[in-house]
Amino acid sequence: MADQPAPVARLSDAVVRYPARSVGPIDLTVQPGDILAIVGASGAGKSTALRLLAGLERPDQGQALTTPGRTGLVFQAPTLMPWASALDNVALPLDLARIPRVQARDRAAAALAAVGLGDRLDARPHQLSGGMAMRVALARALVDRPALLLLDEPFAALDSVTRRRLIEDLHRLWVEGAPRPAVVFVTHDVDEAVYLAARTVVLDAATGAVAAAVASPGVLPRPAEWRLDPAYRTAVETVAAALAATMEAAT
Known part of the structure; x- marks a missing residue:
């Protein structure tokens, strides 16, 4: 066995x-x-x-x-940085891991595209619906391949x-x-x-x-x-x- x-x-x-x-x-x-x-x-x-x-x-x-x-976390609220774009929010775990900026942004863009937000890379959290904001949070949790x-x-x-x-x-x-x-x-x-x-x-x-x-x-x-x-x-x-x-x- x-x-x-x-x-x-x-x-x-x-x-x-x-x-x-x-x-x-x-x-x-x-x-x-x-x-x-x-x-x-x-x-x-x-x-x-x-x-x-x-x-x-x-x-x-x-x-x-x-x-x-790696462990990814998604909470009851999206907990996004309000001043940052969707792309920068998703790239945060990669930035903290010191992944080169260009590579981190490419991976973050791919993660956002995977959750259906490939056209909202530059959107700030206040420009997103509740469902969209949660998609960003999900993309951020998955971008580091937990x-x-x-x-x-x-x-x-x-x-x-x-x-x-x-x-x-x-x-x-x-x-x-x-x-x-x-x-x-x-x-x-x-x-x-x-x-x-x-x-x-x-x-x-x-x-x-x-x-x-x-x-x-x-x-x-x-x-x-x-x-x-x-x-x-x-x-x-x-x-x-x-x-x-x-x-x-x-x-």
């Missing part, structure tokens, strides 16, 4: 203690090329898990391990049509990756989680520990009309029921 590849990231019995409560223990493994969604009630610890995976926070107990390689892409409810403030388009774009960019990045996506939207990810992890509302893990049926990216597939609806209801159970137990 061939050896299993080393995981991109892993949380093992990870606990973070805050003044008012503790989150965990969380056990979570992210394999290369995996797409994982994390759902949970507000305050369950979804963003904590993401920060642990990103190395932005260390556990007070247990381990948070990541393999060497091994791990972490997204913290990036589409929450967008309308449903724009959200669907961006999910399709994310699937396309994942397919085109060489190699494909592992993706961890935090969301409140159960339908979005099941559609986007190969599996969905439900965090316990009271503790933040993993309460359930549900595999999504079918292949990625999704075929047309997959949301009408009964297997998709069954998976959505399974995740929703697991989420509801954790919330009821916490009351």
